[in-house]
Amino acid sequence: xxxxxxxxxxHLLVLLCLFTVEGKKSPTGKHTCxxxxxxxxxxxxxxxxxxxxxxxxxDLIKNTRLLKxxxxxxxxxxxxxxxxxxSFYMKNVFSHLGMESEKLFVISAFRVLxxxxxxxxxxxxxxxxxxxxxxxxxxFLKLGEKGVYKAINELDILLPWIQAYIQTIV
Numbered sequence: 001x002x003x004x005x006x007x008x009x010x011h012l013l014v015l016l017c018l019f020t021v022e023g024k025k026s027p028t029g030k031h032t033c034x035x036x037x038x039x040x041x042x043x044x045x046x047x048x049x050x051x052x053x054x055x056x057x058x059d060l061i062k063n064t065r066l067l068k069x070x071x072x073x074x075x076x077x078x079x080x081x082x083x084x085x086x087s088f089y090m091k092n093v094f095s096h097l098g099m100e101s102e103k104l105f106v107i108s109a110f111r112v113l114x115x116x117x118x119x120x121x122x123x124x125x126x127x128x129x130x131x132x133x134x135x136x137x138x139x140f141l142k143l144g145e146k147g148v149y150k151a152i153n154e155l156d157i158l159l160p161w162i163q164a165y166i167q168t169i170v
Contacts, residue, residue, distance in 0.1 A: 033120035038166045041109050041116075042159065048106050049155040052097075059146075059153035066139055066150055067157045071132045075161050079123030082165065084133040086114040089158070092140060093151040113162065120169050 074081040090110050097103045129137070140147040 034116050035120060035166075035169065038113065038116050038120070038169075039163075041113050042163050042166060045106065045109050045113075045162075046159055048109065049152075049159060052103060052106055053152055053155060056149050056152050059150045061143065061146060061150055064139060064143070064150070065154070066136050066147075067154045067161075071136070072161050074130070074132050076165055076168070078130065079118075079121060080126045081130050081132050082117065083114065083123055084126075084130055085136070085158070086110055086117075088133055088137060088140075089151065090114075092137065093148055096145075096148045117165070117169075 071081070071085075075085060090107060094103065094107045094110070097107075140151060143150055
């Protein structure tokens with residue numbers, strides 16, 4: 001059992017190094033688009049997100065959703081919504097988690113995803129929060145600690161959005 005755990009940790013380190021190397025900036029100082037990496041990171045995220053979901057309490061709030069169907073359309077078409085939603089997860093959701101290897105992997109993978117999606121289809125940065133993400137944040141904050149659990153449990157909604165978006169650029 002311990003050998004398997006060490007192997008998984010070693011495998012995790014190799015993947016993190018790969019993501020770091022793949023996500024490096026080009027000599028011009030900008031990230032380069034790595035479409036294959038986007039698909040690979042997303043596939044690995046499904047497994048890690050499932051593990052992460054099992055490590056937090058189950059979402060018992062059934063009458064409230066953070067990620068709504070209308071937000072999906074905005075995610076697919078509006079780069080600011082995409083960027084802000086991924087940033088929301090990194091800054092607001094994952095910041096409440098401990099620093100175990102599974103959680104670090106998810107955080108690192110989200111960062112690599114965001115950088116590579118921006119490299120593939122650059123987006124002018126917006127200082128104004130989009131109304132969709134503003135509503136998500138408002139609901140998230142209203143739920144308190146349960147908002148973290150809800151957001152993590154809704155990764156099974158967000159990851160297919162990310163995968164569908166990646167299919168449009170690949």
